[in-house]
């Protein structure tokens with residue numbers, strides 16, 4: 001028999017399958033942890049991860065069986081209206097992590113360390129602890145060998161760490177745009193060294209953003225922790241998307257690597273126009 005959702009006020013939701021999510025229904029199974037995600041390496045089970053920035057989206061993604069939910073600093077662009085992620089602050093991340101954590105997901109709830117919040121080892125540990133105090137169960141930061149001391153210190157302080165290599169959105173200003181990584185041999189070698197270093201430093205998984213598909217495939221073969229791709233081809237151990245991109249909520253951004261599965265922006269405009277027309281047609 002399908003497991004029923006027991007959350008107060010909720011009934012049953014038809015959901016996708018995922019270990020612990022029986023017959024397509026929300027699982028009563030164990031909480032997803034960094035260790036349980038890491039253990040999926042080599043299991044054949046792909047990891048489908050998405051971003052959320054608030055309570056309802058976190059709850060809905062969790063009810064759909066998503067095992068890894070990231071409060072990404074894409075927050076800056078998709079919720080707060082900044083031109084890029086370098087404007088996102090620690091208080092903004094904490095605010096949205098608190099909202100997402102109130103959904104008490106079964107999924108592992110990870111949070112991005114904002115721009116310049118992990119420049120030093122002391123900053124990295126203090127800011128990661130602030131995100132954990134806000135409700136994050138893991139943190140993600142961008143970079144490889146250049147942030148290894150910070151990664152080791154965060155892991156040593158008991159905070160699960162998710163790596164992020166390839167195109168690093170927090171470097172958009174220095175790099176003058178969002179460029180695919182791994183095309184040149186030095187970049188390919190640097191990605192290999194960075195991914196192996198992050199795994200050795202204790203990262204439980206590594207996001208690969210805009211890495212060429214062959215390099216992402218090779219990294220996935222050689223690195224002992226799951227790779228989670230975004231715009232990096234089909235051969236990673238998992239995939240992650242920015243949820244509003246998947247749902248077609250932001251028609252002003254057009255991305256090569258995402259084919260929206262819904263045109264939520266147009267549907268919202270239509271519903272709002274129809275409702276407005278109905279209100280305006282009401283008799284006095």
Ligand code: KIV
Pocket residue numbers: 051070071072073074075112207230240241242
């Ligand atoms: O900020 C974010 O949403 C991310 C994902 C794109 C992986 O880092």
